[in-house]
Each structure stands twice: as C-alpha cells, then as structure tokens.
Amino acid sequence: MFDRKMADLRQKYWKKYLPLLVAQGARTGDPYNYYSVHLVDADRNRYQLIGHRKHVTTIARWDYDTECYLNGQRISIAKLDAMQTEIIHHRHYGPIRFSGILSFSFNYRTRLIYLKTLINRGKGLLVSLFFADKELKSRDRMVLLNLLVDEYIQQRPSRLHTGMTLDEVIEMLYGQLWYKHIRNEEFRRKIQLLLKSLTITGELAQKEMHYYVQPKAVAAISDFEKEEQRIKQQEKMQRNFVRLMLVISASTVLITLALLGMAGVIDLHKVWAALRDLNPLSMLMKLI
Numbered sequence: 001m002f003d004r005k006m007a008d009l010r011q012k013y014w015k016k017y018l019p020l021l022v023a024q025g026a027r028t029g030d031p032y033n034y035y036s037v038h039l040v041d042a043d044r045n046r047y048q049l050i051g052h053r054k055h056v057t058t059i060a061r062w063d064y065d066t067e068c069y070l071n072g073q074r075i076s077i078a079k080l081d082a083m084q085t086e087i088i089h090h091r092h093y094g095p096i097r098f099s100g101i102l103s104f105s106f107n108y109r110t111r112l113i114y115l116k117t118l119i120n121r122g123k124g125l126l127v128s129l130f131f132a133d134k135e136l137k138s139r140d141r142m143v144l145l146n147l148l149v150d151e152y153i154q155q156r157p158s159r160l161h162t163g164m165t166l167d168e169v170i171e172m173l174y175g176q177l178w179y180k181h182i183r184n185e186e187f188r189r190k191i192q193l194l195l196k197s198l199t200i201t202g203e204l205a206q207k208e209m210h211y212y213v214q215p216k217a218v219a220a221i222s223d224f225e226k227e228e229q230r231i232k233q234q235e236k237m238q239r240n241f242v243r244l245m246l247v248i249s250a251s252t253v254l255i256t257l258a259l260l261g262m263a264g265v266i267d268l269h270k271v272w273a274a275l276r277d278l279n280p281l282s283m284l285m286k287l288i
C-alpha cells in the first residue's frame with residue numbers, strides 16, 4: 001500500500017516537471033543553466049530523456065558499440081518511474097545532482113540544495129584564499145583510491161562507463177574540496193602521477209584515456225585501514241603509558257613527602273601552604 005502511494009506521488013511529480021525538464025534541456029536551454037535526466041532500467045540499459053509531449057515521454061538508449069544515443073522510444077510515466085533516475089541541473093559553477101523526482105521537486109520548491117551549494121562556494125572561496133598554497137590531504141594515494149572505489153560502486157545513471165578520465169577525477173576532487181586550487185597545473189600533474197602510481201601497483205588499470213578500478217584496490221584499502229588502525233592503537237598505548245608514568249611519578253613524590261613528614265624531616269603543612277600560594281607568574285619571573 002505504501003509503495004503504491006509513493007509510486008503515485010512520484011508519477012504525479014513526473015507529470016508536473018517533465019515539461020520543464022524537456023523545455024530547459026541541453027538542446028534548447030541555456031548552456032550554463034539546463035537539465036539532463038538519466039535513467040537505468042532493470043537490465044542496466046542506460047537512457048536519457050529527450051522529449052515529452054502531452055502524455056507521451058521519449059527516451060534515447062545509449063549504445064556502447066557506437067558510443068552514442070540511439071533513436072528515441074516512447075514509454076509511459078509508470079515505466080519511466082520504475083527506472084533508476086538521476087536528474088542533473090547543470091550550472092556554470094558545476095552540476096547539482098538529484099537522486100530522483102521527489103528530491104528534485106523538494107529542492108526546486110525550497111531551493112535548499114541551491115542555498116547549501118552557495119554556502120559551500122562561499123566557504124570554498126574563503127578557504128582557497130588562505131590555504132590554496134598548502135598541501136591537500138585529499139591528494140593522498142589511498143584517499144584518492146578510496147574515492148575512485150566509491151565512485152565505481154555508486155555507478156550513477158549518468159555514468160556511461162565504469163572508467164574515469166583524468167579530468168573527471170580532478171572534477172570529482174574539486175567537488176570534494178569545494179574550492180579551486182590556485183596551482184592548477186601542479187595539481188593536475190600530481191593527480192596524474194598518483195593515478196599512474198596506482199596503475200603500476202595494480203589497483204587501477206588504464207585503457208586509452210580511462211582508469212578502471214581493479215579488485216586489488218579493495219585489498220589495498222583494507223590493508224591501509226588495518227595499518228592506520230594499528231598506528232592509532234600504538235599512539236593510544238603510548239599516551240596511556242605516559243599518563244601511567246605521570247601517575248606513578250606523582251604517587252612517588254607524595255609517598256616520599258609523607259615519609260619525610262612522618263620522619264620529621266619536613267613540615268607537610270608548610271609545604272602544602274607554599275604549594276597553595278604558589279604564583280605561576282612569579283615563578284616564571286624567577287626562572288627568567
């Protein structure tokens with residue numbers, strides 16, 4: 001019952017927004033402000049929305065042999081809704097992605113994701129102003145590999161192949177970092193060097209201009225996480241050991257003072273009064 005109601009709700013919004021998505025598409029819209037709708041069916045065939053007129057929706061299927069979209073085919077709203085969907089709003093500062101028609105409808109009316117993007121861009125400009133010349137941790141070899149594995153697993157409907165080009169990797173990192181790196185050429189060479197390094201060690205495979213994730217990448221990430229966990233455990237043990245030594249040293253001092261007090265060598269009341277009235281500033285001046 002719940003699934004049926006959700007399907008009816010999605011189809012309602014599809015009927016409402018399909019004219020907008022087609023009218024402001026890549027072919028007829030502003031090149032810096034247009035929509036594209038990508039679909040995947042149960043057989044993992046990939047489609048793109050190309051037309052909608054009255055109650056007829058037209059989609060084009062991606063052909064992997066010719067690497068282009070074939071002539072369109074007509075489908076119903078119900079069949080369209082049954083597919084996995086990704087709606088992309090292409091803006092001059094980068095694409096904004098929606099995982100379905102409900103997400104698109106909510107953000108189109110509330111503009112929440114656009115406000116979030118504006119805040120992120122503002123934060124990015126501020127961070128870039130102060131930290132653009134510093135090394136970025138996201139360029140780390142294993143972190144980059146982890147991002148590529150996540151991207152491979154997600155397989156968004158708009159991705160037409162499992163490989164990624166250098167430009168796509170850089171675009172993905174820019175999205176992760178929120179801001180542009182001032183040293184663009186240095187950044188590009190560093191990412192290319194990391195990709196080639198991962199290719200040599202077998203975590204990635206390169207075919208023409210694309211890099212493909214290999215099964216060895218999962219094992220490499222697992223080993224890296226185990227090593228990180230081991231290092232953290234060692235650091236924790238070292239901190240605990242230092243704390244223990246401090247406690248033992250303090251206990252030894254207290255026991256020594258107590259024994260000296262019992263032997264009448266020192267007056268514990270005077271020692272306690274001196275410690276209580278101790279002024280850190282005066283002590284510092286005396287040391288100086």
